[in-house]
Amino acid sequence: MEKYKNSLFGNIKNKLSEWLELEDAQTIPGQEVFRFLHSIKGTAGTLQLCGLMSITEQLLDEMDEESDRLWIPSDLRNFLFDLIEHTYEYEHFDEIEIKGKPVRNSQAPLIQIIDDDISMLILLKDILEEQGWMVITNADPVKATNQYFEMQPDCLILDIQLPAKDGFQILHDIHVHNEKYFIPKIMISIQNDKHTRIKAFKMGADDFIGKPIDIDEFIVKMERHIQRKRIFDQSVLIDELTQVYNRRFLEDTLPRHFNDYKRSGQSFTISIIDIDHFKRVNDQYGHAVGDFVLAEFAQFIKSNIRSSDLICRYGGEEFVLIFPDTSNEQAKHKLTRLIKDFSTKEFIHEGQAFSITFSAGVFTVENEHVTPKEALEEADTSLYEAKRTGRAKVESIQQTRFNKKSLNVSVIDDDIIIRTILTKELRSLQVPHFDLNIAVYEDGPSFLNSDRAKEDVGHFLILDGVMPIMDGIEVLQEVKQGSNANFYTVLMLTGRKSTDDIAKALKLGADDYVTKPFSITELKARIERLLTKLI
Amino acid sequence: MKRILLAEDEEVLRMLVVDTLEDEDYVVDEAADGMEAVQLLKDRTYDLIILDYMMPGYTGLEIIEKIQSSEIKTQGKILMLSAKSQQFEQDRILEAGADYFMAKPFSPLKLIEKIEVILHEAESIHY
Numbered sequence: 106m107e108k109y110k111n112s113l114f115g116n117i118k119n120k121l122s123e124w125l126e127l128e129d130a131q132t133i134p135g136q137e138v139f140r141f142l143h144s145i146k147g148t149a150g151t152l153q154l155c156g157l158m159s160i161t162e163q164l165l166d167e168m169d170e171e172s173d174r175l176w177i178p179s180d181l182r183n184f185l186f187d188l189i190e191h192t193y194e195y196e197h198f199d200e201i202e203i204k205g206k207p208v209r210n211s212q213a214p215l216i217q218i219i220d221d222d223i224s225m226l227i228l229l230k231d232i233l234e235e236q237g238w239m240v241i242t243n244a245d246p247v248k249a250t251n252q253y254f255e256m257q258p259d260c261l262i263l264d265i266q267l268p269a270k271d272g273f274q275i276l277h278d279i280h281v282h283n284e285k286y287f288i289p290k291i292m293i294s295i296q297n298d299k300h301t302r303i304k305a306f307k308m309g310a311d312d313f314i315g316k317p318i319d320i321d322e323f324i325v326k327m328e329r330h331i332q333r334k335r336i337f338d339q340s341v342l343i344d345e346l347t348q349v350y351n352r353r354f355l356e357d358t359l360p361r362h363f364n365d366y367k368r369s370g371q372s373f374t375i376s377i378i379d380i381d382h383f384k385r386v387n388d389q390y391g392h393a394v395g396d397f398v399l400a401e402f403a404q405f406i407k408s409n410i411r412s413s414d415l416i417c418r419y420g421g422e423e424f425v426l427i428f429p430d431t432s433n434e435q436a437k438h439k440l441t442r443l444i445k446d447f448s449t450k451e452f453i454h455e456g457q458a459f460s461i462t463f464s465a466g467v468f469t470v471e472n473e474h475v476t477p478k479e480a481l482e483e484a485d486t487s488l489y490e491a492k493r494t495g496r497a498k499v500e501s502i503q504q505t506r507f508n509k510k511s512l513n514v515s516v517i518d519d520d521i522i523i524r525t526i527l528t529k530e531l532r533s534l535q536v537p538h539f540d541l542n543i544a545v546y547e548d549g550p551s552f553l554n555s556d557r558a559k560e561d562v563g564h565f566l567i568l569d570g571v572m573p574i575m576d577g578i579e580v581l582q583e584v585k586q587g588s589n590a591n592f593y594t595v596l597m598l599t600g601r602k603s604t605d606d607i608a609k610a611l612k613l614g615a616d617d618y619v620t621k622p623f624s625i626t627e628l629k630a631r632i633e634r635l636l637t638k639l640i
Numbered sequence: 641m642k643r644i645l646l647a648e649d650e651e652v653l654r655m656l657v658v659d660t661l662e663d664e665d666y667v668v669d670e671a672a673d674g675m676e677a678v679q680l681l682k683d684r685t686y687d688l689i690i691l692d693y694m695m696p697g698y699t700g701l702e703i704i705e706k707i708q709s710s711e712i713k714t715q716g717k718i719l720m721l722s723a724k725s726q727q728f729e730q731d732r733i734l735e736a737g738a739d740y741f742m743a744k745p746f747s748p749l750k751l752i753e754k755i756e757v758i759l760h761e762a763e764s765i766h767y
Contacts, residue, residue, distance in 0.1 A: 109652050109655060109656045112651070112652045112655065113652040116651060116652060140694065140696075143694060143723060144649060144650040144653070144694070145650075146723060146744075146745075147650060147653060147721075147723045147744035147745050148650050148652050148653040148656075148745070149745070150744060150745020150746075151653060151656065151744070151745040151746060151747065151748065152652075152656070158745070
């Protein structure tokens with residue numbers, strides 16, 4: 106059966122490629138599309154390809170056999186997208202492989218590896234990614250140090266022997282940062298003597314692993330470090346009474362949200378909330394009840410917001426909420442709902458029931474020039490307005506201007522199927538306040554000769570490593586030698602086995618690589634991460 | 641040895657059916673569209689003619705019309721394959737002159753079973 110399945114998908118791929126490569130002025134008769142889908146459906150059923158059969162069935166349902174419609178290629182591409190994606194996935198995965206491999210999302214723990222031994226780097230990356238973690242790698246110590254500050258990984262793996270700057274020097278460079286943030290740092294080295302080990306620990310390493318590395322032990326150690334990092338993040342910075350983050354955490358974390366915004370343009374919303382007439386609760390029922398109400402209130406809010414949202418106790422009965430990737434309207438809507446729900450909650454003290462309300466002030470950060478302090482002041486002003494106009498409500502003062510930044514995103518790949526899928530996925534990416542300017546190229550020269558290649562604006566490049574005419578490494582080299590090299594962030598798509606290519610790509614300054622085959626979901630998460638963190 | 645004509649435009653399905661039939665020691669001629677099928681039918685006779693309903697060139701029904709109108713002379717039984725599996729479509733196909741009907745998608749084993757029954761029936765009428 107395998108033989109027939111492969112032939113069928115081969116034929117589908119050829120037909121799709123033929124259609125997708127047509128110029129926009131050309132058209133495809135609807136009846137031809139119908140017949141194509143119709144015959145695939147029949148064959149798919151016979152070959153017991155259920156997924157393929159149901160996709161074609163659905164598409165046929167949306168079509169009219171007798172219709173004289175002429176499709177233009179771009180419409181047809183949208184219409185057939187599920188089939189295109191399915192064909193890609195069939196070609197690149199067998200089902201077992203998909204199931205066995207955890208799909209990483211953009212919330213996965215982020216591990217940074219700095220090692221100039223490329224085969225080691227690739228091996229460790231593969232192993233760690235199999236655990237469902239996301240790994241960024243760098244062979245160049247200077248670039249790596251910058252990346253460390255920008256990305257703030259959850260864990261750092263660092264080789265001692267590096268060219269230009271050794272691992273100890275990197276530890277020294279990030280020393281200041283270490284005092285404020287806990288990021289487990291694991292040194293690896295072929296030099297496994299007592300003196301080196303002691304030096305590593307003295308300089309702030311949390312662990313030391315000698316080469317050759319025992320993989321099983323390495324994984325267990327990494328699990329522990331990541332777990333400890335998570336527990337640490339949650340414990341030290343937590344308010345004892347209410348069990349939510351404290352003010353210190355807020356002060357640490359807020360600037361990070363602003364930096365993220367500057368890089369990504371992804372607006373977020375801050376809210377200050379405050380319990381109404383809290384003094385009366387204390388006066389009437391005593392401080393013990395007051396404390397109980399505070400703790401209940403904080404837990405109520407915490408359990409009713411998304412896991413990506415944050416609540417911190419700001420002081421007294423005042424709390425600050427951070428809603429990432431949330432518009433002013435969405436935050437207001439959410440808070441209105443919370444106010445309503447909380448007001449129905451009944452507190453009982455010595456047989457006497459009472460209820461509590463709260464008010465909220467909201468401010469959405471969508472302007473680069475706002476500082477964290479100003480943002481909190483704005484939210485506070487809005488909170489005051491809510492209190493003044495009756496309490497148990499939300500108010501916001503909204504900024505009117507923000508600057509849209511332009512970002513060029515280019516895909517260079519000779520495979521029309523991959524180009525089509527990536528274009529569609531990139532269009533669906535949520536990067537508000539960024540003008541994503543997406544373009545695709547089927548080979549290196551047509552990109553390098555284009556005007557946009559030379560533009561002095563942020564440029565995200567997704568580059569296939571192996572292409573006819575000019576391969577990806579050569580394109581990367583050209584880009585990195587250009588006068589606007591600093592504007593580029595490059596993600597390479599490479600073959601699983603091509604260690605040499607990965608080494609070359611990283612040495613030439615690629616920012617990340619993904620080995621083929623990749624799952625679309627995963628690639629999308631990676632692109633999102635790079636877009637929001639690196640640019 | 642029984643000789644069968646298979647007219648089916650979907651290449652992979654045709655491959656699969658041909659391989660399956662040849663494994664059962666039938667001799668199979670393939671046609672990738674209606675035109676080829678008509679050409680082959682004019683050249684020789686078959687014990688069984690398997691026609692896909694929807695094909696470029698001539699559709700399965702158009703080929704049956706040609707047989708009915710004696711434009712093509714053939715003795716063979718006709719088995720029509722179609723994804724139109726509703727009863728009225730089936731009836732229409734049988735009324736038009738097909739002897740048997742098989743709904744797509746089908747499993748290759750079921751097709752073999754059906755073919756054996758058809759050819760056996762044809763024989764028993766003969767003797």
